[in-house]
């Protein structure tokens with residue numbers, strides 16, 4: 001594929017009479033206009049003093065490319081192979097719960113937008129539409145399921161079984177959220193989406209969860225979710241038990257310490273997602289991009305290493321791949337696109353990411369995503 005062959009997206013951006021924000025800051029500003037104060041605050045904010053949220057972006061700015069020239073960059077291969085499948089770009093959509101906060105069509109709109117680009121969509125456990133709703137709306141497009149462990153582990157196993165039956169292709173177990181971080185903005189806004197019942201679709205559709213309740217009225221369902229969603233006992237034994245219950249690849253999301261990466265490989269995990277949850281969990285942790293090379297060095301190619309937290313534009317995608325990530329997830333930027341213009345907004349955000357990524361790889365003198373680890377990056 002010629003990197004500048006498909007100029008439609010760029011031309012659309014330049015010639016369209018309808019304004020659509022391009023940069024992250026512009027997207028954030030536009031999204032703010034369409035969302036409730038509590039909803040926007042929930043998406044935008046990080047934990048504590050937002051040190052990590054800021055660091056995630058600042059660390060990217062400190063990385064500089066050392067590009068190569070006089071190489072033929074007329075053809076570009078952006079595809080990536082993971083778990084026996086080929087995806088057209090190294091860009092996926094991160095699991096983000098309760099997307100109705102951004103748009104009434106929530107995950108259905110985002111998943112359809114991902115499908116138009118054949119980009120994998122990761123459905124959160126606490127989504128506003130269920131596993132089955134999203135599967136029915138998106139056919140055979142690539143989808144993964146993100147699992148928040150339930151204290152009643154049979155609920156976890158049943159959700160994974162439902163995802164498997166609905167055609168989801170991988171399970172992402174989030175390990176950095178045994179409980180919610182200290183979210184100052186939400187406390188200030190008195191905003192608790194789970195207490196409002198915004199993330200209940202997968203629970204309401206789960207017979208094992210419903211059977212675990214004494215009553216099945218709205219209040220009991222929310223109470224049941226809250227009893228299960230904080231899961232401080234989660235440990236490696238649960239990971240082993242999960243492995244026994246599914247044949248799908250399992251990725252652990254939230255790894256920052258090389259030792260945990262080593263344990264993940266030892267425990268037969270299929271993939272690692274280096275992430276600090278977008279600075280929403282433990283404030284003061286290392287920026288995810290600074291943690292990435294440590295994990296890549298430890299894992300030595302034994303399993304794919306994926307990345308999220310702080311990706312704001314195509315050059316960030318290229319930096320993460322150059323530092324050894326096999327693919328990256330976009331979080332807040334696509335949620336802002338969803339808030340601004342539903343499915344269309346997510347499609348545009350993705351199109352802009354894809355175009356800027358393609359242009360940046362070529363300008364760095366590289367012709368294939370697989371060769372990006374050869375691109376030199378310095379800290380300045």
Ligand SMILES: Cc1cc2nc3c(=O)[nH]c(=O)nc-3n(C[C@H](O)[C@H](O)[C@H](O)COP(=O)(O)O)c2cc1C
Pocket residue numbers: 042043044056094095096097124125126146174253275276277278279280308309310311329330331332333
């Ligand atoms: C509003 C919001 C909700 C999120 N919900 C989930 C979730 O349900 N499960 C999960 O594993 N991560 C969740 N995340 C974290 C994302 O998957 C991802 O790690 C994070 O957004 C990356 O940071 P970035 O948005 O700054 O790029 C959420 C993030 C946001 C902003």
Ligand SMILES: CCCCCCC(=O)C(=O)O
Pocket residue numbers: 097126148177178179180229230277280
């Ligand atoms: C205790 C888990 C609640 C998760 C809520 C969704 C999420 O991950 C977030 O960052 O917010």
